[in-house]
Amino acid sequence: MIHIDLTDQPIDVAAALRTVEDDGAGAINTFIGAVRNKSTGRPVVRLEYEAYDSMALHQLRKVAEQAVEQWPMLKKVTVIHRKGTLYIGDVAVVVAVSTPHRAESFAACQYIIDTLKQVVTIWKKEFYEDGDVWVAAHP
Protein backbone atom coordinates (compact mmCIF):
# COMPACT_ATOMS: atom_id res chain seq x y z
CA MET A 1 0.00 0.00 0.00
CA ILE A 2 1.41 3.31 -1.12
CA HIS A 3 0.64 6.70 0.38
CA ILE A 4 1.97 9.84 -1.33
CA ASP A 5 1.47 13.46 -0.38
CA LEU A 6 2.78 16.89 -1.30
CA THR A 7 1.76 19.52 1.21
CA ASP A 8 2.25 23.16 2.15
CA GLN A 9 1.43 22.32 5.78
CA PRO A 10 3.94 21.08 8.41
CA ILE A 11 4.45 17.31 8.14
CA ASP A 12 3.14 15.29 11.11
CA VAL A 13 5.93 12.71 11.39
CA ALA A 14 4.14 10.57 13.99
CA ALA A 15 1.03 10.40 11.81
CA ALA A 16 3.20 9.47 8.81
CA LEU A 17 4.74 6.61 10.78
CA ARG A 18 1.32 5.28 11.73
CA THR A 19 0.42 4.93 8.04
CA VAL A 20 3.08 2.22 7.55
CA GLU A 21 2.27 0.15 10.65
CA ASP A 22 1.38 -3.39 9.66
CA ASP A 23 0.88 -6.57 11.69
CA GLY A 24 3.20 -8.40 9.30
CA ALA A 25 5.97 -5.82 9.55
CA GLY A 26 8.74 -6.35 12.06
CA ALA A 27 10.64 -3.36 10.72
CA ILE A 28 9.65 0.23 10.12
CA ASN A 29 12.33 2.42 8.59
CA THR A 30 12.05 6.18 8.32
CA PHE A 31 14.06 8.90 6.62
CA ILE A 32 13.37 12.44 7.76
CA GLY A 33 14.91 15.25 5.74
CA ALA A 34 15.20 18.49 7.71
CA VAL A 35 16.39 21.99 6.85
CA ARG A 36 20.06 22.43 7.75
CA ASN A 37 21.49 25.74 8.97
CA LYS A 38 24.38 25.72 6.49
CA SER A 39 24.94 24.97 2.82
CA THR A 40 28.53 24.63 1.62
CA GLY A 41 29.59 26.61 4.66
CA ARG A 42 27.15 29.46 4.09
CA PRO A 43 24.55 30.13 6.81
CA VAL A 44 21.04 29.44 5.52
CA VAL A 45 18.12 31.59 6.67
CA ARG A 46 15.24 29.75 5.00
CA LEU A 47 14.34 27.56 2.04
CA GLU A 48 11.59 27.81 -0.48
CA TYR A 49 10.35 24.66 -2.15
CA GLU A 50 8.43 24.87 -5.40
CA ALA A 51 6.80 21.85 -7.05
CA TYR A 52 5.27 20.87 -10.37
CA ASP A 53 2.53 19.23 -8.38
CA SER A 54 0.92 16.81 -10.83
CA MET A 55 4.25 15.49 -12.09
CA ALA A 56 5.82 15.38 -8.61
CA LEU A 57 2.93 13.28 -7.30
CA HIS A 58 3.09 11.01 -10.35
CA GLN A 59 6.86 10.58 -10.08
CA LEU A 60 6.73 10.02 -6.31
CA ARG A 61 4.22 7.24 -6.86
CA LYS A 62 6.41 5.72 -9.57
CA VAL A 63 9.44 5.72 -7.26
CA ALA A 64 7.40 4.00 -4.54
CA GLU A 65 6.10 1.45 -7.07
CA GLN A 66 9.65 0.75 -8.26
CA ALA A 67 10.65 0.09 -4.65
CA VAL A 68 7.76 -2.36 -4.24
CA GLU A 69 8.83 -4.12 -7.45
CA GLN A 70 12.40 -4.37 -6.21
CA TRP A 71 11.44 -5.38 -2.64
CA PRO A 72 8.14 -7.27 -3.00
CA MET A 73 8.08 -7.91 0.74
CA LEU A 74 7.37 -4.19 1.33
CA LYS A 75 4.14 -3.91 3.26
CA LYS A 76 3.57 -0.17 3.18
CA VAL A 77 5.30 2.89 1.77
CA THR A 78 4.63 6.52 2.66
CA VAL A 79 6.34 9.52 1.10
CA ILE A 80 5.38 13.05 2.10
CA HIS A 81 7.14 16.12 0.74
CA ARG A 82 6.69 19.65 1.93
CA LYS A 83 6.54 22.74 -0.27
CA GLY A 84 6.50 26.45 0.44
CA THR A 85 8.72 28.33 2.90
CA LEU A 86 10.71 26.29 5.46
CA TYR A 87 13.00 27.37 8.26
CA ILE A 88 15.94 25.70 10.02
CA GLY A 89 14.87 22.40 11.57
CA ASP A 90 11.61 22.12 9.62
CA VAL A 91 10.87 18.72 8.12
CA ALA A 92 11.04 18.84 4.32
CA VAL A 93 10.45 15.17 3.52
CA VAL A 94 9.49 11.94 5.23
CA VAL A 95 9.95 8.47 3.74
CA ALA A 96 8.60 5.58 5.80
CA VAL A 97 8.50 1.91 4.83
CA SER A 98 7.57 -1.30 6.60
CA THR A 99 8.85 -4.80 5.86
CA PRO A 100 8.90 -8.15 7.70
CA HIS A 101 12.66 -7.85 8.39
CA ARG A 102 14.99 -4.87 8.76
CA ALA A 103 17.54 -5.29 5.94
CA GLU A 104 15.00 -4.65 3.19
CA SER A 105 13.50 -1.69 5.06
CA PHE A 106 16.87 0.12 5.11
CA ALA A 107 17.51 -0.64 1.44
CA ALA A 108 14.04 0.37 0.25
CA CYS A 109 14.00 3.58 2.30
CA GLN A 110 17.39 4.63 0.93
CA TYR A 111 16.37 3.77 -2.64
CA ILE A 112 13.27 5.94 -2.35
CA ILE A 113 14.97 9.05 -0.96
CA ASP A 114 17.94 8.77 -3.35
CA THR A 115 15.68 8.33 -6.40
CA LEU A 116 13.30 11.07 -5.25
CA LYS A 117 16.20 13.52 -5.25
CA GLN A 118 17.04 12.62 -8.85
CA VAL A 119 13.63 12.60 -10.52
CA VAL A 120 10.88 14.27 -8.54
CA THR A 121 9.95 17.72 -9.85
CA ILE A 122 10.56 19.77 -6.74
CA TRP A 123 12.94 22.72 -6.60
CA LYS A 124 14.65 24.21 -3.59
CA LYS A 125 15.87 27.78 -3.29
CA GLU A 126 18.23 28.57 -0.44
CA PHE A 127 18.10 32.04 1.10
CA TYR A 128 21.16 33.44 2.87
CA GLU A 129 21.71 36.73 4.68
CA ASP A 130 23.04 38.19 1.43
CA GLY A 131 21.43 36.39 -1.45
CA ASP A 132 19.73 33.27 -2.73
CA VAL A 133 20.49 30.28 -4.95
CA TRP A 134 18.46 27.60 -6.74
CA VAL A 135 20.15 24.45 -5.47
CA ALA A 136 21.91 22.34 -8.14
CA ALA A 137 20.88 24.66 -10.97
CA HIS A 138 24.40 25.32 -12.22
CA PRO A 139 27.45 23.06 -12.64
Place this chain on the structure above:
Amino acid sequence: MNLKIALFGIAREIVGQSALEVSAPEGQSVQALLAGLREQYPALGRLSSLAVAVNNEYAEDGATLSERDEIALIPPVSGG
Protein backbone atom coordinates in the same frame (compact mmCIF):
# COMPACT_ATOMS: atom_id res chain seq x y z
CA MET B 1 0.71 24.70 -33.81
CA ASN B 2 0.95 26.51 -30.51
CA LEU B 3 2.65 24.79 -27.59
CA LYS B 4 2.00 25.93 -24.06
CA ILE B 5 4.97 25.31 -21.79
CA ALA B 6 4.85 25.45 -18.01
CA LEU B 7 7.97 26.80 -16.29
CA PHE B 8 9.29 26.11 -12.82
CA GLY B 9 12.12 27.12 -10.50
CA ILE B 10 15.06 28.82 -12.13
CA ALA B 11 13.58 28.32 -15.61
CA ARG B 12 10.54 30.36 -14.54
CA GLU B 13 12.87 33.09 -13.23
CA ILE B 14 15.05 33.13 -16.36
CA VAL B 15 12.05 33.50 -18.66
CA GLY B 16 10.29 35.86 -16.25
CA GLN B 17 6.91 34.15 -16.38
CA SER B 18 5.35 30.85 -15.31
CA ALA B 19 4.20 29.75 -18.76
CA LEU B 20 5.23 30.33 -22.36
CA GLU B 21 3.42 29.96 -25.65
CA VAL B 22 5.64 28.89 -28.50
CA SER B 23 4.57 28.48 -32.08
CA ALA B 24 6.16 25.39 -33.60
CA PRO B 25 5.83 23.28 -36.76
CA GLU B 26 3.72 20.10 -36.52
CA GLY B 27 5.76 17.21 -35.18
CA GLN B 28 8.25 19.48 -33.39
CA SER B 29 10.73 17.39 -31.43
CA VAL B 30 11.72 17.90 -27.82
CA GLN B 31 15.27 18.55 -28.97
CA ALA B 32 14.19 21.25 -31.43
CA LEU B 33 12.01 22.92 -28.82
CA LEU B 34 14.92 23.00 -26.37
CA ALA B 35 17.30 24.37 -28.99
CA GLY B 36 14.87 27.20 -29.78
CA LEU B 37 14.35 28.07 -26.13
CA ARG B 38 18.09 28.03 -25.41
CA GLU B 39 18.64 30.39 -28.30
CA GLN B 40 15.96 32.78 -27.07
CA TYR B 41 17.00 32.51 -23.41
CA PRO B 42 20.77 31.80 -23.34
CA ALA B 43 20.75 31.47 -19.52
CA LEU B 44 18.78 28.23 -19.96
CA GLY B 45 21.81 26.79 -21.72
CA ARG B 46 24.01 27.42 -18.70
CA LEU B 47 21.96 25.16 -16.37
CA SER B 48 23.37 21.81 -15.24
CA SER B 49 20.54 20.11 -17.11
CA LEU B 50 17.27 20.97 -18.77
CA ALA B 51 14.62 18.35 -19.49
CA VAL B 52 11.19 18.47 -21.04
CA ALA B 53 8.23 16.75 -19.45
CA VAL B 54 5.26 15.66 -21.52
CA ASN B 55 2.10 14.64 -19.66
CA ASN B 56 4.00 14.24 -16.37
CA GLU B 57 6.74 11.99 -17.82
CA TYR B 58 10.30 12.89 -18.82
CA ALA B 59 10.44 13.01 -22.62
CA GLU B 60 13.24 11.69 -24.84
CA ASP B 61 15.02 14.16 -27.15
CA GLY B 62 13.43 12.61 -30.23
CA ALA B 63 9.85 12.58 -28.91
CA THR B 64 7.42 14.69 -30.90
CA LEU B 65 5.13 17.24 -29.33
CA SER B 66 1.48 17.95 -29.97
CA GLU B 67 -0.82 20.81 -29.03
CA ARG B 68 -2.77 18.55 -26.69
CA ASP B 69 0.30 17.67 -24.61
CA GLU B 70 0.91 19.13 -21.19
CA ILE B 71 4.47 20.34 -21.62
CA ALA B 72 6.85 21.61 -18.94
CA LEU B 73 10.46 22.67 -18.80
CA ILE B 74 12.33 20.85 -16.01
CA PRO B 75 15.51 22.51 -14.69
CA PRO B 76 17.73 20.46 -12.30
CA VAL B 77 15.47 19.12 -9.56
CA SER B 78 16.51 19.56 -5.93
CA GLY B 79 13.85 18.04 -3.71
CA GLY B 80 14.53 16.17 -0.50
